[in-house]
Amino acid sequence: MDHKQLRELEEKCTQGLPPACTTTCPVHVDVKSFLAEMKAGRFDGAMKILRKALLFPGIISRICDHPCQAACKRREAGDAVSIAALEKTCVRMSSIPPERISILTKKDKRVAVAGGGLSGLTAAFDLATKGYSVVLFESKDRLGGSIWDIPEEILPRDVILEETAVVANLGVEIRFNATVGENLSLTDLCRDFDAVYLGAGRYSQDTFNLQTSREGRILIDPVTFSTSQEGVFAGGGLRTGREYSPVLSHSDGKRAAKSIDRYLQKVSLYASREDEGPYQSRLFTSTKGVEPLSAVVPADPVQGYTREEAIQEAGRCLQCECLECVKACEYLAHFKGYPRKYLRDINHNLKMVMGAHTANKMINSCSLCGLCEEICPNNLNMGEVCKNSREIMVKKGKMPPSPHDFPLRDMQFSNGEMFALARPEPGQESSKHLFFPGCQLSASSPEYIVKTYSDLRKKLTGGVGLMLRCCGAPADWAGRKEHFLEARQEIVRLWNEMGKPCFILACSSCYQVFQNHLPEIEIVSLWEVMDRLGLPDVSTGKAGAGKVAVHDACTTRQEKHVHDSVRRILGRLGYEVEELEYSREKTECCGYGGLMSFANPELVRKVIDRRIKESETDYVAYCAMCRDKFASRGKRTFHLLDLIYGGGNSHLAEKKDPGYSQRHENRARLKDKLLKEIWGEKVEKAQGFAAIKLDIDDELKAVMEERLILVEDVQRVIDYAERTGNKLYNKDTGHFMAYHRPVSVTYWVEYSPRGDGFAIHNAYSHRMQIVGEVEK
């Protein structure tokens, strides 16, 4: 993923792009902001917005042919917003005087503008402000051209006179009764001026000896408004003919002036002009759930809207924006932006060498769940971007160490001697299948692993091996490619050694890792196996067992067969299934995915709270971390195995997350239990620091959990302090204080001897290293 690809991805996000009303308007009036000001009753503010796009707001607003209204999204829920009527109201009611027009330094080039209609006036206006000497030739004795044909009650004459007079005030020399082709030749103009704009109006039949189309109209380049003769440009009614539109003429004048400026400055006429004039908006806006509303009808149609009516009508504007993914994802909402902006921030973050990498936290906070891709009309996946970014940061040595250190050490624990195990079924030489429960289910509910393994051996022939270890998901999520590949390699080695069995996976994250990175290994979800082979005898289904709302795991988002199996199992167990608003391929992450909980604990609480509020019904999850996360915030949540092996006992839905220390303990004990009970092996008792007995109260346990300090970290500190004597003593309290830095974190423990162990009074840590600290 390079900077160019990031820029391309940015284009997928349409949030912040101009809405259809603006892109349909030839001069791109910022209608959305205009209507927001009108809605707020700030008519002067609205007028300022009109003036940004309209050089003659009093005229254009009164006669505009309003192509914006046909494109208005409101039409999908009621009538289009009456933009034209609101503009009329605005120019009528606002009394704010126009701002001073600044003119650039005078240039030595002269431009002739033929025609004092809207396009000619506009071109003359723009060119004069750019510093050119402009002479405007008008065939009649007044400025405005065909707008004088419009009835006075629509366009008052004083408005025409007042606004067209501005052009002369800018220093444009105006010659009346001068018609090009009659008392003035184009050849003369070309000789006397550096460039010419022809805006002779829609009634002009003259083609000035320029190249014409088959229909006999002057050939005008649609992008640059140049004609066949160099230095001669044309637009307005001359170009549009019978399809005349005042606002289009206004736009033509502006665009031609831009070309003339470029021509005289000798720069490209074509570069970066894609979004000029009317174009199709790319902004996606959903009108789902928008209450249909009809247009406000003015009580006095001749006079138009009153102030109150205008405010009410402007209030119907949807203020078009996409934000579909932001509405669905707490993470994307948390950083107060949207993908287009985030991609820019990420690009900047990755490019930057020196300075604060302010997007680090945002990159590391994503759960990588992929919901955004499902929601986005253009399938933009921010998870992929964040994961790729993490890999780049690791490669460049720019990944902050703290967010992923703990989960990576947890993974190391699971793949170390305390937990890792790979055995064929006792009495079987080869393994047709292999049960891979994963590290988190083994840590949350070790008792179910023993039961499940026993049932699988009963139901499947050909040998069911067992493998306890971590699939490598934490390294994958952390962007540690090499680290992950090491873990992958070990799994493949063991798989080969065991005769290439089909892996039965109980964890959704493992399932995703195997599917994405271990294609050589055949896999099946435990839920599919149970669905196919039938449920264990203990789980007798009883109709009317109750209702549960299924929370699908985000890592099996695309695995419809897994979703179906889970629901069939629930049906067989007698449960009525409630579908959450976000379920199956649109499910949400519980907050564990992508290591979000280590990078951004504050966000995780918001993610969980949002998810658990979707229904009052008890949840059922089939991923141990989802269950524990929801339960940790007080949502009654079962694991599917609680319903299969636990009989759906109510208290199981309230079981607390065991906590990081107990998770290690549970894994280690599970391994010992399986070795003893299934393979009949003698298990040695814990020795060294692990044998140190600790007394820690619940309050401190919670603090340690938050600070990511494990019981074994505390045991190591005490072991070290007692062994070396490197400790402090407080004679007032009788407490000892010691610190130890096993690898990259310094742990401090305040303790005192109690019975045959130690009472722990406090524990904290820091990553900074005390230089010259005493030996380990």
Next chain:
Amino acid sequence: MSGQMNKIEKQSWQCCKCKIPMSPGNVKITYLGNDFTIELLKCPQCGLTLVPEDLAVRKMLEVEQSLEDK
């Protein structure tokens, strides 16, 4: 990271090995290649130091995080 001494509670800690009370002194600390000198309680004889909880979980954490994003 200056002025930390104000935050250190005047607790009566002493070094177990040297059997002498801790006293304020300069200590060098480092993170990701950045060195700092701060005043901490330390054993005047063997140099064993005390980083108080408040310093570790607030100011130190703050500095660690800003250095990580540099």
